[in-house]
Amino acid sequence: MQKIEIFKMTLQDFAQIEKNLMSDFDDFWTPAILKSEIVAENRRYIIAKQNGKIVGFAGVMHNFPALEIMNIVTKKDCRGKGIGKKLLQAILENAEKNQFTEIFLEVNEKNKMARSLYENAGFCQIGERKTYYGDDNAILMAKKA
Numbered sequence: 376m377q378k379i380e381i382f383k384m385t386l387q388d389f390a391q392i393e394k395n396l397m398s399d400f401d402d403f404w405t406p407a408i409l410k411s412e413i414v415a416e417n418r419r420y421i422i423a424k425q426n427g428k429i430v431g432f433a434g435v436m437h438n439f440p441a442l443e444i445m446n447i448v449t450k451k452d453c454r455g456k457g458i459g460k461k462l463l464q465a466i467l468e469n470a471e472k473n474q475f476t477e478i479f480l481e482v483n484e485k486n487k488m489a490r491s492l493y494e495n496a497g498f499c500q501i502g503e504r505k506t507y508y509g510d511d512n513a514i515l516m517a518k519k520a
């Protein structure tokens with residue numbers, strides 16, 4: 376398998392995936408939302424590259440000493456190959472390095488892949504938000520950094 380490398384996400388990276396964001400990656404964030412996230416003051420976005428191509432991205436919101444994971448997305452045709460895990464690992468390492476103490480996130484209760492990704496990394500459920508995603512509930516998860 377080709378090596379997966381992690382980089383800070385730039386607007387040039389965004390331009391590469393903008394057109395196919397919703398079809399190839401994830402249809403719950405529009406390009407406009409992602410762009411506003413990348414440039415926001417307290418957000419940090421990273422990309423995963425394999426063979427020179429962007430195969431995933433992830434972002435966090437800094438609210439020191441807490442960190443919130445905004446999204447982790449793997450390109451649809453690259454899922455199940457360890458890219459999501461690598462992005463999460465990069466977030467966790469960076470959180471530790473920068474002395475964040477807690478990491479939070481929200482995930483759709485029906486999103487089994489994401490839930491197991493987070494549970495395997497040591498996140499625990501700390502709450503629930505009813506009908507947060509339309510009819511679906513959100514699970515709130517947390518982990519000490």
Ligand SMILES: CC(C)(COP(=O)(O)OP(=O)(O)OC[C@H]1O[C@@H](n2cnc3c(N)ncnc32)[C@H](O)[C@@H]1OP(=O)(O)O)[C@@H](O)C(=O)NCCC(=O)NCCS
Pocket residue numbers: 400401445446447448449450453454455456457458459460461480481482483486487488489491492495
């Ligand atoms: C969630 C998501 C990021 C996982 O990315 P991925 O690159 O496919 O994940 P990985 O290959 O690194 O696998 C990570 C873990 O996910 C779980 N997983 C992977 N494939 C799975 C499958 N087919 N069924 C169930 N769980 C699976 C496993 O727990 C796996 O860990 P393990 O290999 O130690 O068992 C990806 O499915 C995605 O982009 N989903 C759409 C966006 C999304 O919902 N993001 C989360 C928002 S909070």
